[in-house]
Amino acid sequence: MxxxxxxxxxxxxxxxxxxxxxxxxxxxxxxxxxxxxxxxxxxxxxxxxxxxxxxxxxxxxxxxxxxxxxxxxxxxxxxxRAPGNAAYDWANTIGGLGELALDRFALDPDPALLEVAEKRLADAKSIMSKSDEVLNSRIDDLLEKTNEMRKQGGIV
Known part of the structure; x- marks a missing residue:
């Protein structure tokens, strides 16, 4: 490994x-x-x-x-991985799916991908404790990136 x-x-x-x-x-x-x-x-x-x-x-x-x-x-x-038995790992995985949607959007600017990204990232953030500054900061950065992509694409 x-x-x-x-x-x-x-x-x-x-x-x-x-x-x-x-x-x-x-x-x-x-x-x-x-x-x-x-x-x-x-x-x-x-x-x-x-x-x-x-x-x-x-x-x-x-x-x-x-x-x-x-x-x-x-x-x-x-x-x-599930929120009840592996919350941190679940949040990382869900956040990864959110980031994946942003990666896909870069190649195919479909507004639905931004919706998927926002939902996945918000789901991940909802599980994380406030004490996990690194992951919370990463999620906040990705949510901001989502908003920037939305604005650049003229998507409201």
Whole structure:
């Protein structure tokens, strides 16, 4: 798992699609060992990490099918993560889906994507405690970005 994280971080920092694909391959290998039955939290975390790699690759390459793959991976993570049993992880995953909608909007300026982003981000924020300044600040930044995108697109 650690090598996948390192490859993913390097891929994002370097904007290197080869490293991001290597990270995804490594995460997929982890899923051979981490199943929803034997390690549900680890399985969900691995799917969330795959989603992040897919989003990075889609932004880098413009391949919108990777956004679909990211969404599917986030949805798999949500099979385990719920507000009642893993609130922080659920909020991170829901926030990731909100950010994914913003990424999609950058390629396809459909106003419905901004609605999805706002709802997902607001849902994530509603669960987070005020003490989690980092995540709350990130969500606030993304909500502001949503508003900016709305204004730039002339969407009310």
């Amino acid at each position: 650690n090598i996948a994280c390192v490859l993913g971080d390097l891929g994002e920092l370097e904007q290197n699609s080869k490293r991001l694909w290597e990270a995804m391959d490594a995460y997929e290998a982890v899923l051979a060992l981490r199943t929803i039955k034997n390690n549900p939290e680890g399985w969900a975390a691995t799917h969330a990490n795959i989603a992040i790699c897919c989003r990075s690759l889609a932004r880098l390459t413009g391949d919108s099918t990777l956004f679909d793959r990211a969404e599917a991976s986030y949805e798999k993570a949500l099979q385990v």
